Amino acid sequence: MQSQDVAQRPASRSPRPGSAGPALDVEQAEAALVEHYPRLVRLAYVVLPPSLPRGRRVLTAHALVQRALPRRRASAPVIPAQSAGRDGDPGYAYVRLRVVRTALEAGLPLRRRAWPKRAGLPSPLPRVWGLRLLPRAGGADELALEQRLSELDGPARAAYALRGLEKLADADVRKVLGECGVVAVDAALREAGEVDAEYALLDSPGFDPCVLQARPTDLMRRRQHGRAALAAGAALVVCGALVALPGGGWGPDGAAAPAYAKNPAAEAALDPGRLLKVSPVAWRTSARTDFSAWPARGELTGDEALLRRALAVWARPGEKVHVSATPATPAGGPSGPPQLLYAGAVDNVRVVILYDGLRIVRYAEPKDGTAGAALDFARVDGASGAEAGAVVLSRADGNVRYLTAPWVTGAGERDLSKPSAGVMDLTLTGGVTSPMGSPATRTGACTGWNVLQLTGGQGRQLLSDLGELVPARLTSGKPGAGRDVTGVDALKTWAPYACSLADLRAAGVRAVNAWQFARQPLPDGSGSAQWVCTRAETWRGDGTRASAQFHTPGGLFGAVVAKAADVPACGPRDPHVLAGALWKSKKGHWFLMAAGDKDTRSVRTAGGVNVAAEGNLLTVRTEQGVQATLEGTLKGGKPVKVLH
Incomplete structure (x- = not known):
């Protein structure tokens, strides 16, 4: 770190x-x-x-x-x-x-x-x-x-x-x-x-x-890149020859092909016979642990009519096709033959899942026709290991099924808000899990948050459904050194903040880390409060969200006291955080509580309260509704501002 x-x-x-x-x-x-x-x-x-x-x-x-x-x-x-x-x-x-x-x-x-x-x-x-x-x-x-x-x-x-x-x-x-x-x-x-x-x-x-x-490096990927390089070189030669034609090529549209001209590359991308299908055992020797190592699974991988419809809708979705995409995910057609991950029937729906190196694409249609077809895109560039551990296969009646990576040997469901409740095993059939409750579609008060637990060659990981194709990976620990939530302490750290994941639904979140940056004794002797910073990283890089949360003994969930977007605080580039909150003791007294991470040398307030304290903790008695600014200084002398 x-x-x-x-x-x-x-x-x-x-x-x-x-x-x-x-x-x-x-x-x-x-x-x-x-x-x-x-x-x-x-x-x-x-x-x-x-x-x-x-x-x-x-x-x-x-x-x-x-x-x-x-x-x-x-x-x-x-x-x-x-x-x-x-x-x-x-x-x-x-x-x-x-x-x-x-x-x-x-x-x-x-x-x-x-x-x-x-x-x-x-x-x-x-x-x-x-x-x-x-x-x-x-x-x-x-x-x-x-x-x-x-x-x-x-x-x-x-x-x-x-x-x-x-x-x-x-x-x-x-x-x-x-x-x-x-x-x-x-x-x-x-x-x-x-x-x-x-x-x-x-x-x-x-x-x-x-x-x-x-x-060796990834032999299949090298072969694909070699073919792509040859195709790109041939395209450059052709374009150069066309530019050199008298009259500037085909006419007023420059190098653009006429509407009636055929595009061999586009036709190849839509040919189900050219879909990439990885061997079921290739992942055992592959140098990569990403979606490129997934084999083609499902009982309909040989149904060329279904695969042709999926590719055609991907390239030219009709007006009645429901199309969704995670933020900043391009929704255009494939640039070449994509890789087939799954084709089968599940929950009265025929599903095809494809991968083109940048995106996961899911096509779904009813078993009795094509009316009501849906097309979903999710950006997954750079996904590896736990981030390439599962993809949403179907949603029905508030439940979700996942297609898991070939290295996954076990799956389970657990309530993130109840760390001692244990894990309920899910069956795995051909890499497909039995249905589990999804918190992504629930409304009303949050009383728990079910997450997917995977075990296998990558160890054990927790993934949370946030309403998108790829579940978000959950980690805990200091920024830049976060680990998968496996131990008792990590589960206890996450428990009070499980329901805060509801704020991250449909935001293109890649991973969420929870870091307990301070523990602060309460002035009424009722124990210690936890200060936790949760940071959500997105697939697109920007749009990150950080929040500071305050949890006191006896409370089921923590209280969000500060939020910020697109800031480096509480992340690998700036692993520091400072936050404050007004807290009412059991005797009815109000206190201003503030805490920074362990590298904070001093904390001070100004405005309604003017107090300075050495170290990373500050506690001062005050009045309800007081307004005060909060600043801190790191051990090296660098200032740190409150998260907001």
Whole structure:
């Protein structure tokens, strides 16, 4: 997890005056880099943000080390090498400093008004085509350390790596981090010291990006892309020839084809014989866990008349066809033969589900004709794992059936608002679940919220129906490090806020994360209140929604005290939040309660109440209806404003 605190962020800059050592030749730095290349790459791999996929971390680590050479004669830092075989080597000290600095810069978020750092951009070299390179799998201890390091910010990971790999004393670690622009060095050392794992684990193959295992990329997708590239090249040749014709081509419409001309690509897309049908066992060896690995299922996959109608309605929906789409989802026809995921009869309806790499499309018609046909679109670009775990197959009488991914081995229904109520098993027949209650269509007061629980090769996940084709994934935890809601604590965190999902229906929501950012003792001694921030991410990127909620002991549901849209707060780019609420005690006294996340140094109010408090919590007695503004300061000095 990368911290967003400005005070902890490295800045790319030249060594500060007074910290430079003797002059250093490029050849001397190159000799040190070549001699100690494996250790430098391992150091970069550990410091790089764990949010990067492991394969990209490997290539990025090699790229950063290979770019660490100075362009010309430079000054070596006065930081000792400290490790055997490297004592007093200014070339190694210089290259190591460049590697740590660029690895920290690679974790910085892009800013609107600043050019991105070179380390934060994908490197053109090294590049491997047709293979995925991954470090060897580690044991339980290595996996635990990997998980623990993912919870640290960049400076803390760098401090841990310099201690464990480079055997540097804390004084020298301070110098290295200081040269890299880290301001909150003490905080980084303190967080690194809280990792209760042996430094020797860093020398294991699981952290060695020079000892790799190779696997093929998605062979089917590569073949499809190759065909698409050939088709695009042929189209460019044809268009170029037409443009060169005398008179500017066909006439006043430019390169547009006349209405009577046939379009071979469009005809191919509407030919049911050309539909892509994936093998039922392809997902077992596929490098991808998305919809492209789903096989074609259902008893009507060979019904060409049904498939032809579905494709024709997709391309040219009639006036009587009910068409719906999630926000910002294009509703046009397929650009080429799509992939068939399902064709069958369910709940007195014939259903066809198709996938074109960007969208899931569901066509439904009655069993006794085509009147009342419906066409639904959902955007699913980038879906993988749990996000590609299920698709709504049908809705009837307030219930919903799902078509699940081929790796799903079990499905169940549970009430998210009652974490101790257990799970009711759903039957799986050919990947289709038995019907379960859907909260998406309910009206009136909310008394519970049923969600789908899936188990299988991806672990266990909770998905919520929000009235769209693809259910939203539910997670819990700090922004950027959210995990699937599986444990008791995660279920208890979600329970008071289950009904708040009703506000996200039909909004194109991809995932919703609930993060308990503070617990605050109540002034009347009745226990502690929970402060939770829920953030909904959409498939289109914009339109995100964040809300702060306040829950007191004994209450069934939490109260929403603040809402905001299209803000980075409470998300991976800005994992901080501040919120306040007026609360009435059992004795009838009113209090202004405010809380920020653990990185909040102080909280203050102005207006109707003027109070300041150190730390991330503020409690002050006041009057009903008081109006006050709320502001806070993070530990690094950056201001944080109340969510609204």
